[in-house]
Amino acid sequence: MNWFFAAAALALFLWFFALLYLKSFVRRRTSPDYILGLLQEEVRQLEADIDEKTERNLQLLEEKIRSLREICAEAERRIAVYGRELEKREKETRTLAVLERSRGALTPPKKPAGQTRPEPLKIVVSRENIVDKHPVVKQLPVEKQLPVEKQPSLKNQIAELYRAGFSPDLIAKQLGLTPGEVTLYINMGISKNFGF
Numbered sequence: 001m002n003w004f005f006a007a008a009a010l011a012l013f014l015w016f017f018a019l020l021y022l023k024s025f026v027r028r029r030t031s032p033d034y035i036l037g038l039l040q041e042e043v044r045q046l047e048a049d050i051d052e053k054t055e056r057n058l059q060l061l062e063e064k065i066r067s068l069r070e071i072c073a074e075a076e077r078r079i080a081v082y083g084r085e086l087e088k089r090e091k092e093t094r095t096l097a098v099l100e101r102s103r104g105a106l107t108p109p110k111k112p113a114g115q116t117r118p119e120p121l122k123i124v125v126s127r128e129n130i131v132d133k134h135p136v137v138k139q140l141p142v143e144k145q146l147p148v149e150k151q152p153s154l155k156n157q158i159a160e161l162y163r164a165g166f167s168p169d170l171i172a173k174q175l176g177l178t179p180g181e182v183t184l185y186i187n188m189g190i191s192k193n194f195g196f
Contacts, residue, residue, distance in 0.1 A: 092170050099174070158185045 028034055154175065161171045168182040175182070 088165075089170075092166050095164070095166075096170060096174055155185060155189065158182055159189055162186055162189075 154177075157175060158171055161174065162168075166174075168179050168186060171177075172179045172182045
């Protein structure tokens with residue numbers, strides 16, 4: 001019987017200590033310091049997450065800003081090239097107008113809508129017409145008479161305009177040709193070293 005009472009007393013003693021431990025455990029877990037510590041740890045974790053996401057978003061924004069700057073630089077470069085091209089076209093147009101005024105009647109007629117190439121400009125010069133109209137020419141013997149200037153060939157006209165810096169489109173428009181024909185003449189001239 002003594003063993004029974006000793007075992008019961010021991011069990012009661014252990015139960016009492018377990019109850020005291022449980023009470024202190026609950027007190028520690030529900031204490032304001034413990035709860036405040038948990039909240040502080042959670043807030044630190046949230047701050048770390050927010051910092052990480054903010055850093056990632058900043059890097060994305062910097063990449064977008066860098067790509068936008070590259071696009072703006074490319075657009076400015078293209079605008080500058082377009083401006084130079086416009087200036088070049090205006091210069092070509094002014095030069096063509098001056099050439100047309102200086103050539104006067106020697107300028108070939110503009111091609112009609114249905115014709116691919118205009119008819120060449122025909123200048124009929126006969127020895128009799130020159131001799132009859134100009135008395136100075138009558139006095140010169142035939143072998144000493146000056147040769148009549150002919151219109152430059154199409155190849156020479158294209159070469160002259162190309163060396164002056166005109167584009168194949170403008171040369172074609174001026175001479176009444178297609179841009180492909182002008183490009184072909186230019187390529188043939190470059191390959192044969194005709195002074196292009």
